[in-house]
Amino acid sequence: MGKFRDLPGAGAAVGAFALTVTLGVGGASASALWQQSATATMTVSAAATWPGDVLTAFTCTNNNNRTHATLTATGTKTPVSLTYAALQADGSYGPSYNQAVTLGASSTVTLDITSPIVVANRSTARLTIRVTATYSDQSTGSATAVLDLEQGNNSNKVTCVSTSL
Numbered sequence: 001m002g003k004f005r006d007l008p009g010a011g012a013a014v015g016a017f018a019l020t021v022t023l024g025v026g027g028a029s030a031s032a033l034w035q036q037s038a039t040a041t042m043t044v045s046a047a048a049t050w051p052g053d054v055l056t057a058f059t060c061t062n063n064n065n066r067t068h069a070t071l072t073a074t075g076t077k078t079p080v081s082l083t084y085a086a087l088q089a090d091g092s093y094g095p096s097y098n099q100a101v102t103l104g105a106s107s108t109v110t111l112d113i114t115s116p117i118v119v120a121n122r123s124t125a126r127l128t129i130r131v132t133a134t135y136s137d138q139s140t141g142s143a144t145a146v147l148d149l150e151q152g153n154n155s156n157k158v159t160c161v162s163t164s165l
Contacts, residue, residue, distance in 0.1 A: 055141035060160035
């Protein structure tokens with residue numbers, strides 16, 4: 001093999017090594033400067049009042065034969081939209097739906113076995129649905145409902161199990 005200095009880039013490598021060793025002499029003081037600590041205080045104030053809780057109640061009710069579940073979100077004002085999504089096996093929520101929604105101070109979602117969210121999640125016997133109300137000031141409120149789906153024997157039941165606000 002030829003001499004080291006004849007290799008391409010050998011001069012640059014030696015120069016970089018020498019520079020690293022030379023600058024390394026001040027390493028202890030640079031390390032001490034890096035490890036110093038300081039305390040800072042920050043104050044934050046908002047230009048407007050925080051909207052607070054916008055949903056005041058959330059219920060799930062069934063019709064007599066439990067083929068329909070009505071989710072009712074009651075708020076301090078009427079939302080501009082109400083969407084709902086199903087909890088997936090990985091812990092995330094799937095796509096949002098807005099079919100069968102009636103907006104008002106008490107906004108409702110009516111679900112049955114043919115509702116798109118139920119059809120998309122037919123493989124589960126228990127369905128957790130998050131309902132989100134969005135208001136004109138961009139504030140939101142959400143609540144969840146747990147529904148049991150009974151699809152065998154043509155029962156087509158959508159039964160309310162629980163709700164949480």
